[in-house]
Amino acid sequence: MAEAERIIGTPDTPEAAGAEPEHSDGSTTDTADAGNTAERPRGRRWIAVLFGVAAFAYALDLISKMIVVAKLEHQPPIEIIGDWLKFEAIRNAGAAFGFGEAFTVIFTVIAAAVIVVIARLARKLYSLPWAIALGLLLGGALGNLTDRIFRSPGVFEGAVVDFIAPKHFAVFNLADSAIVCGGILIVLLSFRGLDPDGTVHKD
Numbered sequence: 001m002a003e004a005e006r007i008i009g010t011p012d013t014p015e016a017a018g019a020e021p022e023h024s025d026g027s028t029t030d031t032a033d034a035g036n037t038a039e040r041p042r043g044r045r046w047i048a049v050l051f052g053v054a055a056f057a058y059a060l061d062l063i064s065k066m067i068v069v070a071k072l073e074h075q076p077p078i079e080i081i082g083d084w085l086k087f088e089a090i091r092n093a094g095a096a097f098g099f100g101e102a103f104t105v106i107f108t109v110i111a112a113a114v115i116v117v118i119a120r121l122a123r124k125l126y127s128l129p130w131a132i133a134l135g136l137l138l139g140g141a142l143g144n145l146t147d148r149i150f151r152s153p154g155v156f157e158g159a160v161v162d163f164i165a166p167k168h169f170a171v172f173n174l175a176d177s178a179i180v181c182g183g184i185l186i187v188l189l190s191f192r193g194l195d196p197d198g199t200v201h202k203d
Helices: 002-008 031-071 101-124 128-150 174-192
Strands: 078-081 085-092 160-166
Touching: 031 085, 031 101, 031 128, 031 160, 031 174, 101 128, 128 160, 128 174, 160 174
Parallel strands: none
Antiparallel strands: 078 085, 085 160
């Protein structure tokens, strides 16, 4: 009998085989499933936050641009705070804040790559601050990428609609704001040593 157990690998004790621990009432609990159950809801929760923030940022950017194109384009600027802040509709073929207008296609590819990276990183996301930061980045990237694809002069070469015009500063939009806020938050989280998977490290 002992030889047969050795050949087929039958454990001598439940603990050796990782058997399910028995409670006082005779029931058992699968420890592996219990551990997975404890982690899965948290993972789903932060992923939902990421895509929820992204959807909100994207919708806000899209709606604002639709209003700007319908009401402000080819119209005089609207003063919000005197000369210090105006709403002025312009078309920007460059990156955020009007930089690099000669590289529209490159910026389109970069925005698409950022979206793919964030989507892949979401699978390992166990940090609420990182979920918010990545959601802002994703929503902003999607907002400007939508302009690149669907607006004139053509697919992947479309000009982004900008309209927030502070004095002595480049004109930008809500997608740019979301990208910048998400980037700043990521820098702060990195300085604090907080990783997307929820671990904290100190250099």
